[in-house]
Amino acid sequence: MNSECVKKSNIQLKIEEYKTLTDSFLDKFLELRYPQIIWESVRYTVLSKGKRIRPAIVLESARVCGGKIENAIATACAVEMLHAQSLIHDDLPCMDNDDYRRGQPTNHKVYGEAIAVLAGDALLSLAPSAIVSSTPKGVKRETVLKILDEFLCAVGPEGLIGGQTADIISENQNVKPETLLYIHANKTGRLFEFSAKAGALIAEASAEKVEALAQYGKFIGYAFQIADDILDITGNIETIGKTPGKDVKSQKSTYPQLFGLRKSIDEVNDLCCKAVSILRDNNLESDFLGSTANDIALKVNEK
Amino acid sequence: MNSECVKKSNIQLKIEEYKTLTDSFLDKFLELRYPQIIWESVRYTVLSKGKRIRPAIVLESARVCGGKIENAIATACAVEMLHAQSLIHDDLPCMDNDDYRRGQPTNHKVYGEAIAVLAGDALLSLAPSAIVSSTPKGVKRETVLKILDEFLCAVGPEGLIGGQTADIISENQNVKPETLLYIHANKTGRLFEFSAKAGALIAEASAEKVEALAQYGKFIGYAFQIADDILDITGNIETIGKTPGKDVKSQKSTYPQLFGLRKSIDEVNDLCCKAVSILRDNNLESDFLGSTANDIALKVNEK
Numbered sequence: 001m002n003s004e005c006v007k008k009s010n011i012q013l014k015i016e017e018y019k020t021l022t023d024s025f026l027d028k029f030l031e032l033r034y035p036q037i038i039w040e041s042v043r044y045t046v047l048s049k050g051k052r053i054r055p056a057i058v059l060e061s062a063r064v065c066g067g068k069i070e071n072a073i074a075t076a077c078a079v080e081m082l083h084a085q086s087l088i089h090d091d092l093p094c095m096d097n098d099d100y101r102r103g104q105p106t107n108h109k110v111y112g113e114a115i116a117v118l119a120g121d122a123l124l125s126l127a128p129s130a131i132v133s134s135t136p137k138g139v140k141r142e143t144v145l146k147i148l149d150e151f152l153c154a155v156g157p158e159g160l161i162g163g164q165t166a167d168i169i170s171e172n173q174n175v176k177p178e179t180l181l182y183i184h185a186n187k188t189g190r191l192f193e194f195s196a197k198a199g200a201l202i203a204e205a206s207a208e209k210v211e212a213l214a215q216y217g218k219f220i221g222y223a224f225q226i227a228d229d230i231l232d233i234t235g236n237i238e239t240i241g242k243t244p245g246k247d248v249k250s251q252k253s254t255y256p257q258l259f260g261l262r263k264s265i266d267e268v269n270d271l272c273c274k275a276v277s278i279l280r281d282n283n284l285e286s287d288f289l290g291s292t293a294n295d296i297a298l299k300v301n302e303k
Numbered sequence: 304m305n306s307e308c309v310k311k312s313n314i315q316l317k318i319e320e321y322k323t324l325t326d327s328f329l330d331k332f333l334e335l336r337y338p339q340i341i342w343e344s345v346r347y348t349v350l351s352k353g354k355r356i357r358p359a360i361v362l363e364s365a366r367v368c369g370g371k372i373e374n375a376i377a378t379a380c381a382v383e384m385l386h387a388q389s390l391i392h393d394d395l396p397c398m399d400n401d402d403y404r405r406g407q408p409t410n411h412k413v414y415g416e417a418i419a420v421l422a423g424d425a426l427l428s429l430a431p432s433a434i435v436s437s438t439p440k441g442v443k444r445e446t447v448l449k450i451l452d453e454f455l456c457a458v459g460p461e462g463l464i465g466g467q468t469a470d471i472i473s474e475n476q477n478v479k480p481e482t483l484l485y486i487h488a489n490k491t492g493r494l495f496e497f498s499a500k501a502g503a504l505i506a507e508a509s510a511e512k513v514e515a516l517a518q519y520g521k522f523i524g525y526a527f528q529i530a531d532d533i534l535d536i537t538g539n540i541e542t543i544g545k546t547p548g549k550d551v552k553s554q555k556s557t558y559p560q561l562f563g564l565r566k567s568i569d570e571v572n573d574l575c576c577k578a579v580s581i582l583r584d585n586n587l588e589s590d591f592l593g594s595t596a597n598d599i600a601l602k603v604n605e606k
Contacts, residue, residue: 094416
């Protein structure tokens, strides 16, 4: 194998290691208890197939800043729970009304709308609860509170929920570029930004490294969303795992729709380059974080 | 005026003082910003008419344990926000499907279902966020984390959301007494229990006082729910502020339905007596907390 292949397979091993750690924590934290249906519903979405990319970023950011992985695992899993929460509520009939997600029926299709609403609510409390109850005592209490503060802001109406609100009220409307930017930055970007930043905070990294990783997260989060919109146009069901063309059909404003496909691809490339540069400029040596950025760019540049 | 009247009017003044403090904090904490509709929707329910009984219990519990009111205000308001959250989601068409609440159209009737779901979600993040960001630095960081831990457990699927789940899956079914107890204890009881306990925790009260106030909260929370079910049978729209007979119509299992009206009234009296006793036995001298318990009993004993 050449060195590029070795590097690639090392990254693959790291992804699998992080995924195993994440799934094992989540499986235990969300173990079935009374009333069983709510835990089943929560587990159905949280533990469904998926790469666990956000928790992996938390864990790797902690590691690259010299922190202990075990100190970051609760926060990593909080991010994954919150991500699942946003999927469950976004798929509801009164929101995006989706029947399938990651190739399986959406939560409300299996458990009914009432339980799906409650499962999302449950995750909104379980996610910060994991940070509070399961972050090891070795982490300063001040740091735990700082992480919680950042997490709750990233989730709330000035973060993810704000982005989702702007998205909902923009449907079937001509969206201004700054509104689209707000939606992307908050609906997708904020959890990536938080993930990268939280790892650095847990590791008690310098303010410069915390800021650098936050920027890195922001760039790849934004790139991730634009790439998603591009693949909705250029991809097929096998490569993207869902039916393409949904945005056009639902008259959703997207980056490609506003700026064209070419400019969108250039923007993804530019954002991913910036993400990689910021790692290099701050001596954050992480093949995994670098390749995560590169992979996003690669996807939209594939024929 | 006789001394009983003076006492009564002092309690009234205290209630108004606490309500002013609570509303003033909430008004500022929830000030309008972009995207405006989500903040409007949140404010619509949180700042609607209401006695703010739960936050008053937090503040009074802190005071009676020798704590500062200003240290407890963020937690008090977190409880009120969470209470509003539960109303918004409970009223949704897929849950209890209510059109009116406290004499005004429910949140989704005004803002639509999607925004109502997001407003509830927003409150689930804003409530703990208030505790983290607005509890004064004078309160030990360890105490803030303890309060957060208790709060998130009281809210989650082992608390309020668990109670709501059990309630939903019990509809149109013969409910066992222990299931009804679980629903009451969690759906209504847990926030009262948390409110009384949290005030004591903030005041750094002794373990005995913390436990005594938690018990007090549990008793009145339970009494409050049974009283509500009794008044659904014996009350009229003027005294209870909503249409009576709803539980019978929706075939909902309630304490009176399971145990009869007489036994239900006796149970409320007994619970309120226990609540008053526990205050006395622990030297927790609070006219307000005592009268809150007595008022619940009085309501169901009125002709």
